[in-house]
Amino acid sequence: MNKKRIAVLGAGPTGLTAAWKLRQEGHDVILLERSSYVGGFGASFKRDGFILDYGPHTFHVKKGEVIPIVEYLLGDDLIRGKRNIRTLAKGKYLKYPFEFYNLISQLNPFFVIRMIFDFVMASIIYKFIHVADNNFESWGIKRFGKTLYNFCFGRYTEKVWGMPAHLISHKFAAKKIKGLDIKSIISKILGGKGEEQEIYWEDWLYPRKGSGQLFDKMNQDYLASGGQLSLESNVTRVNCEGSTVTSIDYVEKGKKKNLKVDEVISTIPLKNLILSMSPSFGDYISYTAKRLQFRGIVLVYVVMDTNAATDAHWIYLLDPIFKFNRVTEQKNLVKDVCPEGKTVLCFEMCCSTKDPIWQYTDEQFKDMIFEEIKNIKIIDPSLISDVFTVKVTDAYAICHLGYEEHLKDLLEHISQIKNLVSTGRQGLYLQIDMHDSMALGLNAAKFVVHENKDMFSWYKEKTEFLDWDR
Numbered sequence: 349m350n351k352k353r354i355a356v357l358g359a360g361p362t363g364l365t366a367a368w369k370l371r372q373e374g375h376d377v378i379l380l381e382r383s384s385y386v387g388g389f390g391a392s393f394k395r396d397g398f399i400l401d402y403g404p405h406t407f408h409v410k411k412g413e414v415i416p417i418v419e420y421l422l423g424d425d426l427i428r429g430k431r432n433i434r435t436l437a438k439g440k441y442l443k444y445p446f447e448f449y450n451l452i453s454q455l456n457p458f459f460v461i462r463m464i465f466d467f468v469m470a471s472i473i474y475k476f477i478h479v480a481d482n483n484f485e486s487w488g489i490k491r492f493g494k495t496l497y498n499f500c501f502g503r504y505t506e507k508v509w510g511m512p513a514h515l516i517s518h519k520f521a522a523k524k525i526k527g528l529d530i531k532s533i534i535s536k537i538l539g540g541k542g543e544e545q546e547i548y549w550e551d552w553l554y555p556r557k558g559s560g561q562l563f564d565k566m567n568q569d570y571l572a573s574g575g576q577l578s579l580e581s582n583v584t585r586v587n588c589e590g591s592t593v594t595s596i597d598y599v600e601k602g603k604k605k606n607l608k609v610d611e612v613i614s615t616i617p618l619k620n621l622i623l624s625m626s627p628s629f630g631d632y633i634s635y636t637a638k639r640l641q642f643r644g645i646v647l648v649y650v651v652m653d654t655n656a657a658t659d660a661h662w663i664y665l666l667d668p669i670f671k672f673n674r675v676t677e678q679k680n681l682v683k684d685v686c687p688e689g690k691t692v693l694c695f696e697m698c699c700s701t702k703d704p705i706w707q708y709t710d711e712q713f714k715d716m717i718f719e720e721i722k723n724i725k726i727i728d729p730s731l732i733s734d735v736f737t738v739k740v741t742d743a744y745a746i747c748h749l750g751y752e753e754h755l756k757d758l759l760e761h762i763s764q765i766k767n768l769v770s771t772g773r774q775g776l777y778l779q780i781d782m783h784d785s786m787a788l789g790l791n792a793a794k795f796v797v798h799e800n801k802d803m804f805s806w807y808k809e810k811t812e813f814l815d816w817d818r
């Protein structure tokens with residue numbers, strides 16, 4: 349085998365999995381990570397005896413190579429469970445996915461009947477009348493009917509993206525909600541059996557000590573096999589000669605460094621990768637890259653003096669009165685992450701890093717939480733003992749109308765570089781979970797070492813929902 353010197357940029361689920369796999373194949377690998385820990389969004393952190401995720405990250409059970417790796421790495425520390433999701437909608441605490449008898453007993457029966465009627469009408473009308481999928485709103489109304497769409501998807505999506513649904517591309521939904529069988533959903537709502545829907549992922553896997561335990565274990569395995577890791581190393585420039593990357597500039601703990609490479613796998617945000625290419629792809633591509641923006645997320649952790657504040661894993665806050673998107677209780681997945689007699693709720697709010705709210709202090713968020721809890725009603729505010737926040741940039745790729753064309757332009761340009769693969773949630777600008785990110789990491793590790801790689805076909809295959817041939 350021709351042994352290569354390979355740099356992997358970013359040690360989140362994608363990059364770490366790629367590096368781990370390459371090291372198993374005997375390559376000389378160096379992993380460069382900007383932060384002081386591995387695992388990216390899938391990491392966990394410790395505070396006052398708690399082990400907390402960046403919003404609880406359960407592992408979805410899907411077919412393929414990833415689950416056996418997770419099982420191998422975690423052994424007895426892998427917990428299995430069934431998802432318990434609730435929504436707060438129209439002031440009621442409802443089961444999700446919705447169930448007919450739960451809906452009809454909690455909501456106005458006329459509203460439930462209208463929701464089903466709209467759905468049936470939409471299914472009939474759009475079977476005979478062709479209406480193009482122009483944006484997320486028209487895409488959703490066509491598939492769910494107006495009442496169910498507004499009740500469940502429309503307002504929530506607008507809150508996450510911070511823009512009206514008719515300005516959001518339906519492409520992200522088409523990719524994320526691919527495989528959704530509407531007939532089965534309705535059959536389930538009506539109390540029938542229905543197939544399990546891919547997007548709900550009823551079964552989950554979770555490490556006993558938080559999602560980050562998986563990536564800590566993978567990192568230990570990687571380092572033990574001779575892999576190199578450089579933490580607090582911010583990649584600043586990707587140096588090319590013609591269509592080949594020759595070296596990477598990065599700043600490690602304040603010191604400028606240069607690394608010669610044969611191959612590169614990048615999992616940092618595609619925009620940042622494009623802007624760090626030297627020589628640059630030119631003004632038009634730099635401008636296009638800057639148009640692909642991410643939404644940040646504020647995570648407000650609320651420590652409570654009780655063993656369980658709710659009975660759910662996730663509660664989606666669907667009513668317009670709520671400022672946060674959802675609340676999660678990690679301890680309901682596994683007890684070991686919180687000390688006895690305590691639990692933590694994590695409130696999530698998406699916003700732009702330019703919004704004034706991004707600058708709010710912990711005290712200001714604490715006031716907001718007390719207001720929110722008044723409306724949520726099922727949480728007892730007298731049990732709150734501490735509130736603190738964590739702010740994360742680059743959480744959700746913003747899929748505004750027309751983003752597909754920008755993304756295609758960028759991928760076409762990056763595919764001209766023959767020894768660089770951009771992949772993962774940030775590197776391909778996708779809304780994917782950890783399982784899919786790790787699968788992309790494995791795939792990139794196998795692909796990058798091929799001679800005469802067809803880069804363009806690789807990107808096309810990974811983003812087939814972009815309608816490349818139209």
Ligand SMILES: Cc1cc2nc3c(=O)[nH]c(=O)nc-3n(C[C@H](O)[C@H](O)[C@H](O)COP(=O)(O)OP(=O)(O)OC[C@H]3O[C@@H](n4cnc5c(N)ncnc54)[C@H](O)[C@@H]3O)c2cc1C
Binds near residue numbers: 381582583615
């Ligand atoms: C709120 C939220 C909840 C989620 N919940 C779930 C869930 O329950 N289950 C699930 O499966 N998935 C979940 N996900 C998705 C999951 O977090 C991602 O799929 C996964 O983390 C993507 O992995 P990645 O390695 O591609 O990207 P990331 O995790 O973002 O990792 C990228 C890494 O690159 C590093 N980096 C960036 N720039 C540089 C640079 N210039 N130099 C060096 N390093 C750099 C970053 O520090 C980071 O470590 C959730 C995501 C969010 C935002």
